[in-house]
Amino acid sequence: MSFFIEAGIRVVFAFVFLMVTVLLLVWVERKFISDLQNRIGPDRAGPFGILQTLADGVKSFFKEGIIPARADVVLFIGAPVLAMLTALLTFLVIPIGAPIEINGVSYSLAAMDLNIGLLYVLAMSSIGVYAITLAGWASGSKYPLIGSVRASAQMISYEAAMGLALIPVVMFTGSLSLVAIVEAQQGTFGGVIPAWNIVLLPSFVIFLIAGFAETNRPPFDLAEAEQEIVGGYHTEYSGMKFALFFLAEYINVFNIAAITTVLFLGGWSGPVFGPTVLQWFLPVFWFLAKTWLIILFFVWVRASLPRMRYDHLMAFGWKKLIPVSLVWIILVAVALGFREFGAPWA
Amino acid sequence: MSDAPENMEAGEPNGDLETVQPEQTVEEARRTQHEIWVSGTEERMPFAHATDEGSQELLPSDLDPALDIQRGVAVDDDYVVPERVIDDERQIINMGPQHPSTHGVLRLHLELEGETVVRVKPIIGYLHTGMEKTAETLSYSQGSTNVTRMDYLAPFHNELAFSLATEQLLGLEVPARASAIRILMTELNRVSSHLLSTATMGMDIGALSMMIYGWREREICLDFFEKTTGLRMNHNYIRVGGVAADLPDGWEEDVVVLIKKVNDGVDEYEEILNENPIFLDRTLGVGVLTPAEVKQYGVTGPVARASGVDWDLRKAAPYCGVDQYQFDVPLGKHGDSFDRYKVRIDEIRQSLRIAEQIVATIPSGDYRSTDAKVTPPPRARINESMEALIHHFKLFTEGANVPPGTAYQSVEGPRGEIGAYIVSKGGARPWRLRWRAPSFAAVQALPAMMTDSLIADVIAALASTDPVLGDVDR
Numbered sequence: 001m002s003f004f005i006e007a008g009i010r011v012v013f014a015f016v017f018l019m020v021t022v023l024l025l026v027w028v029e030r031k032f033i034s035d036l037q038n039r040i041g042p043d044r045a046g047p048f049g050i051l052q053t054l055a056d057g058v059k060s061f062f063k064e065g066i067i068p069a070r071a072d073v074v075l076f077i078g079a080p081v082l083a084m085l086t087a088l089l090t091f092l093v094i095p096i097g098a099p100i101e102i103n104g105v106s107y108s109l110a111a112m113d114l115n116i117g118l119l120y121v122l123a124m125s126s127i128g129v130y131a132i133t134l135a136g137w138a139s140g141s142k143y144p145l146i147g148s149v150r151a152s153a154q155m156i157s158y159e160a161a162m163g164l165a166l167i168p169v170v171m172f173t174g175s176l177s178l179v180a181i182v183e184a185q186q187g188t189f190g191g192v193i194p195a196w197n198i199v200l201l202p203s204f205v206i207f208l209i210a211g212f213a214e215t216n217r218p219p220f221d222l223a224e225a226e227q228e229i230v231g232g233y234h235t236e237y238s239g240m241k242f243a244l245f246f247l248a249e250y251i252n253v254f255n256i257a258a259i260t261t262v263l264f265l266g267g268w269s270g271p272v273f274g275p276t277v278l279q280w281f282l283p284v285f286w287f288l289a290k291t292w293l294i295i296l297f298f299v300w301v302r303a304s305l306p307r308m309r310y311d312h313l314m315a316f317g318w319k320k321l322i323p324v325s326l327v328w329i330i331l332v333a334v335a336l337g338f339r340e341f342g343a344p345w346a
Numbered sequence: 347m348s349d350a351p352e353n354m355e356a357g358e359p360n361g362d363l364e365t366v367q368p369e370q371t372v373e374e375a376r377r378t379q380h381e382i383w384v385s386g387t388e389e390r391m392p393f394a395h396a397t398d399e400g401s402q403e404l405l406p407s408d409l410d411p412a413l414d415i416q417r418g419v420a421v422d423d424d425y426v427v428p429e430r431v432i433d434d435e436r437q438i439i440n441m442g443p444q445h446p447s448t449h450g451v452l453r454l455h456l457e458l459e460g461e462t463v464v465r466v467k468p469i470i471g472y473l474h475t476g477m478e479k480t481a482e483t484l485s486y487s488q489g490s491t492n493v494t495r496m497d498y499l500a501p502f503h504n505e506l507a508f509s510l511a512t513e514q515l516l517g518l519e520v521p522a523r524a525s526a527i528r529i530l531m532t533e534l535n536r537v538s539s540h541l542l543s544t545a546t547m548g549m550d551i552g553a554l555s556m557m558i559y560g561w562r563e564r565e566i567c568l569d570f571f572e573k574t575t576g577l578r579m580n581h582n583y584i585r586v587g588g589v590a591a592d593l594p595d596g597w598e599e600d601v602v603v604l605i606k607k608v609n610d611g612v613d614e615y616e617e618i619l620n621e622n623p624i625f626l627d628r629t630l631g632v633g634v635l636t637p638a639e640v641k642q643y644g645v646t647g648p649v650a651r652a653s654g655v656d657w658d659l660r661k662a663a664p665y666c667g668v669d670q671y672q673f674d675v676p677l678g679k680h681g682d683s684f685d686r687y688k689v690r691i692d693e694i695r696q697s698l699r700i701a702e703q704i705v706a707t708i709p710s711g712d713y714r715s716t717d718a719k720v721t722p723p724p725r726a727r728i729n730e731s732m733e734a735l736i737h738h739f740k741l742f743t744e745g746a747n748v749p750p751g752t753a754y755q756s757v758e759g760p761r762g763e764i765g766a767y768i769v770s771k772g773g774a775r776p777w778r779l780r781w782r783a784p785s786f787a788a789v790q791a792l793p794a795m796m797t798d799s800l801i802a803d804v805i806a807a808l809a810s811t812d813p814v815l816g817d818v819d820r
Contacts (some may be wrong), residue, residue, distance in 0.1 A: 037558040142439045146461070146801070203649045218552060218625055227447040227550045227806050306624045307552025310461055 007112070011092070014111040018091055019255045022250045026053040026294075029250075035301040056244060059178040065239035070140030070341040078238065080244035083131035093117040094258045095179045097284035098267045105119040109177055109268075109284070117178040118170065121259060122163055125214055127156045128252070130221060132216075135245070136233035142299060147232025149214070150310060151223035157317040158213035158220075164325035165206040168195055169263050178259075181266030196266035202328045204264045206321050208294075211256040213317070216249060217298055219305040222313060258287075267291045290312035349447070375428025389581055436464060443472045447550040447805050450815035454796075456804065466796040468789050473819040481779035485745030486512050487777065491582045496781060498579055499542060499815035502528075502535040505584035508779075510665055511755035511766040515748050518720060524588035524756065525666040530601070530704045531574070531583065532757070533697040537608060538567035539760035540648075540690040540697075543812040547687060550809035551628050558616060564613035566604050572736040575597060587747065589723040590716025597765065598705050605698045619687070629684035633795040633807025636681060643791040647784050651809055652689045653681030659758035671700045683810035687772050690812075704753045713812040720746045745774030761785050761812060781820055785813040 027042065027050050032042030040048030067076055097112035114120050129152055132139040136148020143177055170176060187195045198204050213220040216258050224232040270286030272279050308316070423576035436459045457465040494509045506528055513520065522526075544684035545560020568578045573594050575581035583590045594600075595693040607678050640650045650657055658675040661666045676692030678685030714721050722741050722808045723734035752774045756765035762784030769778040788811045795807040 033554075037555050038562055039558060086770050142437060146439075146458075150461075218554075221552075225552070225802075228801050229553060230445060303555045304618075305553065306548070306622065306623055306628055307802070309628055310800060312624075 001253050013157075014091055015088065017096070018251055018254070020090065020309075020321050021254055022247055023053045023057075024050075024296065025250050025254055026056075028295070029302075032296060032299045036300070048259045060243040063239035065241050066236070068140055071236065072138040072140065075134045075138035076236075077241065078133035080241045080248070082134070082243045083128060083248040084251075086124045086128040087248040087255065089115045090121055090128075090255045091251065091258070093120055093178055094255065094262060095182060096258070096265060097280070098272075098289050099179075100280050108179055113177060113179045115177045115180075118166055118181075120179075122159070122166070125155075125162075126159060128248075131245075131248070135237070136223075137140065139233070139236040141228045141236050143231070144233050144235045146229050147223045147225070147235070148223075150229075151233060154213055154222055154313060154317075158210045158315060158321075161206055161317055161321035161325060162210035162214060164322060164329065165203045165210060167203050167261070167325075167329050168203045170199050171329075171332055171333060171336055172200060175277075178262050178267075182262055182269065185266040186269050188210055193248075194266055195271065196269070197264045198266075200264070200328075200332065202324060204260075206325050206328075207263065209321065210259060211260060212298070212301070213313075215252045215256050215298075217253065218234040218302040218315060219308050221307060225307060227307075252290070253295060253298060257291045257298065260294050261287060263292040265294075271322065302326050347603055347720050354659040374437055374782075377665070402507050407432065413556075424659060427751040435459060441804070447546075447809065449808065450819065452813065452815050452818070453805065453806075454808075455791070456801070459799070461800050463796055463799055463801060464500075466793040466804070468792050470786075470789060470815070470818050473815045475820070477820045478779050478781055481776055485774045486586050486748055486776070487741065487745055489779070490585050491580075493581055493779075493781070494580045495585065495816065496783070496820050497761065497764065497785065497814045499539045499621070499758065499814050500535055500761065500764065500817075501580050502532045502584055502656060502760045503757050503764050505582065506532055506666070507585050507755055507757045507759075507764045508768075509586045510757065511753045511768045512748060512801050514753040515768060515770050516717075516746070517584070517713055517749075518717060518721060520588050520715050521712045522667070522709040524715070526704050526708045527593060527713060528584055528588050528666050529668050529671070530701055530708075531571075531589075532696065533700045533704075534570065534601075534604070535568055535696050535765070536697045536760045537701075538564045538571075541608070541611075542566070543690055543809075544687065547683075547806075547809040547812070548615075548619065550805050551625065553619065553625065555623075556615065559614060559618070563608045566607050570597075570600050570604055585714075587717060588712070590714075592713040601701055601778070602707050605702055608694065609698060610797075611689055628682065628802065628806050629687060629810065630682060632683045632799065632803045633810060634680065634682045634797055635791060636750045639791065639794050640681070643794070644787040645762065645791050646787065648686055648689045648693060649788055649791075651675065652678035652685035659756055659763055663756065663757070665757055668700070671703045673697075673700050683806045686812075706732055738796065747774055748772070748776075756782060759784055761814065761817065783817045783820060785817040789818050 030052070031041045042052035044054045045051040067073060092111040093114050095108060095113070097109040099106045099108050101107075106289065110117075110145070132151040132155070133148045136144040136146075139145070140321065169181065173181045175181055183193075183199075186195050189195050191198075212218075216223050220227075222232075222257065224234065226232075229235070234242055237245060268283035268287040272282045274282070391459060413624040427606050436457050437711045438460055439456050440453065441456055444449040448454065452470065453469040455467040455469060456463050461557075462516035477492055481489055484492050489512070490505040490508050496504050499789055541560045541564040545557045545564070548554075548556025548560065566667055571581060572578050574597065575583040575590065581590075635645065635649065637653050638654050639645075640653045640655050646657060656675060657675055659665070660673070673696045674695065676689050678689050718733070720741075723731070723738055727734040728738050748770045750770050751770045752767070754765060754767045756763045758764075764784060765782030765798055767778075767780040768776045768784065769780075771777040792808065794809065795811070796804045799807070
């Protein structure tokens with residue numbers, strides 16, 4: 001029974017944490033992009049407009065949820081729920097801090113420490129594609145259909161690149177559990193450089209690029225492409241159903257940033273000192289600091305780059321990212337082989 | 347000839363295709379047909395049918411006479427005759443009139459095969475307010491209020507074309523200072539219009555910051571307009587006989603600051619966009635218009651110059667003494683979206699150059715003609731002079747009397763040749779005003795740019811064409 005109580009507490013905590021994060025995330029994005037664009041940004045609701053997202057959320061609760069006459073009602077309502085669900089579930093395996101030891105029992109700060117964490121993350125993001133595809137298809141309208149076709153093509157091909165970018169990490173650390181991957185990155189190379197997986201630089205870059213595509217962020221936001229296909233798959237959505245898509249997208253941004261931190265930037269690792277409580281919180285702080293830096297990078301890119309064209313996007317994924325990842329996997333394998341068995345000529 | 351399937355299948359609304367001689371090749375048949383059509387001697391459809399709502403929309407491809415027209419008009423090297431496919435695999439989709447990037451209320455009917463645009467048909471008229479007809483009920487002094495709202499991004503150019511045409515009818519010479527002020531305002535207007543066009547092009551391609559940056563610099567221009575004319579748009583500042591008011595005190599410093607700031611801003615845009623690989627991917631070779639097509643469709647302005655057609659009315663038919671200033675006409679080579687963007691950026695610099703020279707060389711004198719039959723007297727004179735009172739009364743109740751005749755005057759607007767054709771039968775109102783709208787020609791060239799491209803290219807081509815629908819529909 002205590003297992004269920006613990007799991008319940010963890011899930012509720014994860015949910016609250018994510019919601020607060022998303023509220024902040026939307027606000028931070030709007031404020032930061034306003035700064036980049038010589039604007040003021042939201043500044044009405046609450047101090048510095050920090051409650052703007054909350055106000056928007058409340059507003060969308062009270063808005064009429066229009067269902068188009070030609071829509072497939074079940075799928076039309078189910079799609080945003082599925083999007084939100086997969087986004088929330090992905091977060092469960094991400095460790096946001098070092099395990100905390102209370103009374104000799106160690107508690108992991110991931111809601112659950114799956115030994116196949118990485119596969120789980122990939123699986124969730126694959127299921128997330130269904131949400132977008134079904135949303136566009138179920139709308140019974142032309143622009144959403146184009147958007148969902150774009151989304152499925154884009155996300156499937158970039159998922160391949162993303163999966164290939166992860167293989168060197170797994171080879172390097174020898175585990176699929178996100179907690180184990182972070183633990184493998186503790187310590188330093190030669191006492192100076194932190195032993196983060198960022199030494200697998202090509203993987204890092206490819207993963208980040210694929211992350212942009214997976215989260216439908218500019219410059220890969222072809223599935224929504226407001227200027228071309230009027231919002232793409234969520235053209236016909238309004239009210240809370242739209243808000244669910246919106247929230248799911250931002251949760252996904254946080255997830256991708258968090259997973260990047262875990263996989264390549266050493267997760268929670270960083271200097272830890274002081275009393276016990278501080279020692280609990282400093283790893284969380286390091287983890288969040290790195291994650292937010294990546295999020296700010298996402299926003300920066302959004303402010304700077306135009307949207308790619310569909311064919312260029314596919315060409316970039318299949319002709320550049322995937323071959324490069326394949327070559328990199330081979331190089332890493334050879335390097336690991338040397339480390340394991342020594343050079344064949346020695 | 348039996349191997350001309352597209353001609354045989356294509357509907358033949360008035361049967362003139364069947365007159366093609368069997369000895370002619372398909373190409374020759376197309377050429378002759380296009381000559382007939384372009385010359386305007388043959389109307390392909392009854393006039394009412396060609397313009398009513400129904401036939402504006404895309405018809406099924408085997409019924410569409412526009413397809414034949416396109417085949418005849420388009421230059422053959424970029425037009426690929428599509429294979430006949432089952433229509434079920436294609437969808438016809440409406441882009442506009444409510445669409446984020448159709449620049450107002452342009453409506454494009456697109457036939458899509460997947461993401462590829464097979465056919466395009468621009469549909470216009472959603473902003474038609476009958477301004478040319480309205481002009482017949484307005485006196486010449488009211489007329490510039492009307493025309494300034496046509497191309498709302500180039501109000502000064504509209505006012506200038508109208509005023510110059512009227513002055514041509516009156517045989518009126520305006521003072522040198524008035525001409526210089528007119529050139530200053532129109533060139534700054536060209537800057538503000540091109541800034542907006544560059545900004546919205548960035549936005550349509552997805553570079554959102556570009557939009558804000560463009561507006562930032564445009565705001566400086568609009569502030570100066572507001573200071574000078576009292577309004578940010580639709581100024582009614584350039585009037586028959588001169589301008590409405592002299593430039594405000596300290597305008598030289600304002601213009602110098604404006605030139606500096608806008609030049610800096612334009613440098614920034616080029617930094618953001620010129621070497622951005624995604625921007626280049628999106629614009630290079632997209633929406634190409636060949637010089638031949640430019641001439642066929644009557645496209646002018648930056649779109650024509652981007653295709654390498656060296657046609658700038660400031661050089662070809664100078665007005666208001668614009669030829670006394672030093673400036674270059676930037677030309678493109680390839681006629682694609684990127685060249686159009688680049689030509690506009692360069693034109694901003696050239697216009698600022700003209701403004702700089704005007705600040706240095708502006709003559710002193712009157713800012714409007716002293717012809718009492720055209721220009722209202724200064725307010726103070728009315729209390730002193732009976733003549734002034736009479737002129738004032740006559741001008742504001744009846745309007746300036748314009749002798750009978752016709753006049754056509756065109757100016758180089760930001761989107762091309764803005765022309766005013768006025769027919770006067772005497773009296774204070776034009777009998778007919780006809781407006782030569784540069785955006786209209788650009789919109790009718792859209793199918794030639796967009797056919798056989800992707801949806802994203804449609805947006806890039808449209809944004810780089812920069813049509814103003816108020817100008818198209820009037």
